[in-house]
Each structure stands twice: as structure tokens, then as C-alpha cells.
Amino acid sequence: MSAAVQNVQDALDAAGVEGEARTLPQSTRTAAEAADALGCPVGAIANSLIFMADDAPLLVLTSGAHRVDVEALATRLGRARIRRAKPEEVRAATGQVIGGVSPVGHPAPLETLVDETLREYPEIWAAAGTPNAVFPTTFDELTRITGGTVTRVDG
Secondary structure, eight states, rough: OOHHHHHHHHHHHHHOOOOOOOSSSOSSSSSSHHHHTSSSSSSEEEEEEEEEEEEEEEEEEETTTTTOOOOHHHHTTTOSOOOOOOOOHHHHHHHTTTTTTOOOOOOOOOEEEEEGGGGGGEEEEEEEESSTTEEEOOOHHHHHTTTEEOOOOOO
């Protein structure tokens, strides 16, 4: 297990999560790749996306079935601007690389939003620190371990 995946597993253990991080032989960098590797619907993949909201990092956990509408989200949150974080901003905020960003295991807590659409899936899969590591969870557990705010993110 890589150091990044071990860091995520340690965070999961500390949060009382029963599911374990696992490293797969193929890439799970995109929601489509992850769904294919796991044999689940693409919507059951919780993409961990980092945005900059008025220059502060914002973690958005969104269903792999759709995209985040940054303009609508900015309005909903009362922010002037939300934009995709640059790779170096992602690494600084999470300690992880794009394509492997986990909902947990970051150097410091991040403001987190959880896509309400994920509630539709009894089992959700999220990245575990590298582009080919994942862990299983549920909507309620994901919301609990991230301290996330449930909201609509796609428009």
C-alpha cells in the first residue's frame, strides 16, 4: 500500500469506517474508468473535485454522472467566483494528485460539499489517494466523515 493510500486508510480507520481502501490494477482516475473497474454505475462514483472559491479551497464530492455548475454553486454559496483548482493548488490543499483525491486524509480540514444525487446509491466508491485506489462507503457515512454539507451541485 502506497503512503498516500495508507494515509487515507488511517483517516478512514480514525473515522470508524469499516470499508477498506483497495488498490486496483487499472486506473480509476475518471468516474467512467472507476465504474468500469468496479462494475457499478458511473453515478455511484463520488468524484472528489477541488475548486477555489474566492481563493479558498473547496472540496466538492459529486456523482460521476454529472458535472458541477460553478456559476450556480457560487450563487448558492454566496461566493463571487468558483473555479477549478490548478494541480499545484489541489496538491497543496489535499496532499494528493488529481485523479486520486480522496474525500479524507488531507493536511487540514476542507470546506466540503456533498452532491445530494449520491443519496440515490446504496454503495458509493471514492478515491483513496492515488489514481488507482478506491474505498467503498455510503452517502450517510461520506457526509459524516467529511463533515460535508449536502447540496445540489449540478445546476
